[in-house]
Amino acid sequence: MKILHVAAHLGGGVGKAHAALAEARRDMGSTERHGFLLLERPEDQRFAESIVAAGSEVVVCPSQADIIGLVAEADILQVEWWGHPRIYEFLARNALPEHRLALWCHVSGLAPPVIPAALSQLADRTVFTSPCSFEAANLQVAIAERREGFAVANSGFGFPGRPPVPRQQGSELAFGSLGTLDFAKLHPGFFDVVDRAKRDLRVRLFGRVDPSGAVAAKAAAMRHPGRVVFEGHAEDPADALAGLDAFIYLLTPDHYGTGENALVEAMSLGLCPLVLANPAERAIVTHGETGLVATSIEDACDWLDWMVENPDAVTRLGAEAARRVAASHSPGASVAAFEAIHAGLMEAPKRPRNFVEALGAAPAEWFATSLGGPLALAKARRDRAVAQLLMPTPAKGSLGHFKRCFPGDSGLAQFSARLP
Known part of the structure; x- marks a missing residue:
């Protein structure tokens, strides 16, 4: 075959x-x-x-x-x-x-x-x-x-053959995240959750970030900007994640992700995830069994405080996450x-x-199909996911991406002119 x-x-x-x-x-x-x-x-x-x-x-x-x-x-x-x-x-x-x-x-x-x-x-x-x-x-x-x-x-x-690194008894939890550091996927409230934590902590962020972009600006505006450490792109995600105990993975509700490699990889290494109750994350994390699923940004704040106060429980959740991912995601x-x-x-x-x-038959029609059809344009002002794809930047599947692939296409140019 x-x-x-x-x-x-x-x-x-x-x-x-x-x-x-x-x-x-x-x-x-x-x-x-x-x-x-x-x-x-x-x-x-x-x-x-x-x-x-x-x-x-x-x-x-x-x-x-x-x-x-x-x-x-x-x-x-x-x-x-x-x-x-x-x-x-x-x-x-x-x-x-x-x-x-x-x-x-x-x-x-x-x-x-x-x-x-x-x-x-x-x-x-x-x-x-x-x-x-x-x-x-x-x-x-x-x-x-x-x-x-x-x-x-x-x-x-996950990472086969990479057993979780046990946390030393009595040591504080090491928090981190890895993935797309852009508000097309990352929840804008991510930094608020870290900022509001009752006890001081550090969250290491692995991934490329635009130093002049919205993510960097949001982090800089925190009351406690030192709580977030931008580590840059991780050439070896397994090595980057191996030094962590908990994975803070708070994504916007309308993100495009599905398999969520970074989340699965972190769980395979025994990291306890904290996620929002979005469909893709709920399909991977079971609340109270393989991690924590928050119903809102406010709920995520409470669960982050709980994690800090209950490191041994966090370690147990991470161990169960590793066991289940090994069985289901290979x-x-x-x-x-x-x-x-x-x-x-x-x-x-x-x-x-x-x-x-x-x-x-043509690029403008394909882009409209990708949005969900002509009706999607009518709600472009209030639909964040549609608005993201209408941005001029060449993000995945965006109008800018289509224009980059088909420069000078008159249909795409007319499409831009009709936008609200």
């Missing part, structure tokens, strides 16, 4: 997940053959190189003729979906031969960028990275009509899930699909 993966690139969480799966397939002796077609040259080659080393082929920016040939040769076409402009272009502008289609969705779809319902109806199987995606409002009809067309395969994995488990999915897909015939009808 030959599976052709189409991805915009293999950076970030998608590349990390596929590198882990490729190594697991090799170690498990899988007979599936996997190839990767990348639509952009990856800025970071590490994950692509790891995938090649594990026995898979990676083709970067092929010609249209090569694309047609690769799709025709594959038993299954698996599109790695996260609303990237190049994926829209690939599907809508190539007359693809008949194929079997799987989608692996690397955004939750609960807020823009959405998982287009019409695309999920075209797919033979839509695979979520978290069960939280079953709550996506625009997919409810499609799920109700064909529940067997949807499945889940984790993309977030590359081997996701490889097995996909092998079952792919075997089932082989029973379906190859067929053509009208992606233009499902997604639109």
Whole structure:
């Protein structure tokens, strides 16, 4: 069986997940053959190189003729979906031969960028990275009509062979966080929670941050700015997290995340997480068993104070988090899930699909589809998730990102002119 993966690139969480799966397939002796077609040259080659080393082929920016040939040769076409402009272009502008289609969705779809319902109806199987995606409002009809067309395969994995580092009895807890230090994902109240803590503490933040941006400004405006330490990008997340006891991971309610690699990795190392009750985090953390799930920023303040006062209880929660993540979030488990999915897909015939009808024919239509359709624009003023994608910055799936991919496109220019 030959599976052709189409991805915009293999950076970030998608590349990390596929590198882990490729190594697991090799170690498990899988007979599936996997190839990767990348639509952009990856800025970071590490994950692509790891995938090649594990026995898979990676083709970067092929010609249209090569694309047609690769799709025709594959038993299954698996599109790695996260609303990237190049994926829209690939599907809508190539007359693809008949194929079997799987989608692996690397955004939750609960807020823009959405998982287009019409695309999920075209797919033979839509695979979520978290069960939280079953709550996506625009997919409810499609799920109700064909529940067997949807499945889940984790993309977030822990660190195997890295046992939790035990905290010394009587020592204070070490707090930290790792991930996207941008208010597109980080909750603006994060710094308020740290600032309001009754006892002095330090929270180490690993990740790139714009020193002139909103996050740095918010931290600088704290009453106790010394409580937050910006550590910069962590080349080795396992080493960065290994020195911590608790993971403060407070994300905005409409964030696009789903598998939440950083959260799963922290839990695998025995860190007790403090999260907000967002769907993606609730699918990973069980309150009072594998961590703490706050119902609001005010509730998070109370739980942070509780953690400081109850270090031994925090350590026990972290130990249980590590045990459960080891059982549920492993590359081997996701490889097995996909092998079952792919075997089932082989029973379906190859067929053509009208992606233009499902997604639109031009970049402005694709961007509107990513927002959730024309109706989403009407509420752009009050919908924070939509407003984030309308920003001119080239953030993932934003209007700026589409303009960067399709410079000079008149439809996108007219789209900008019509914005409220």
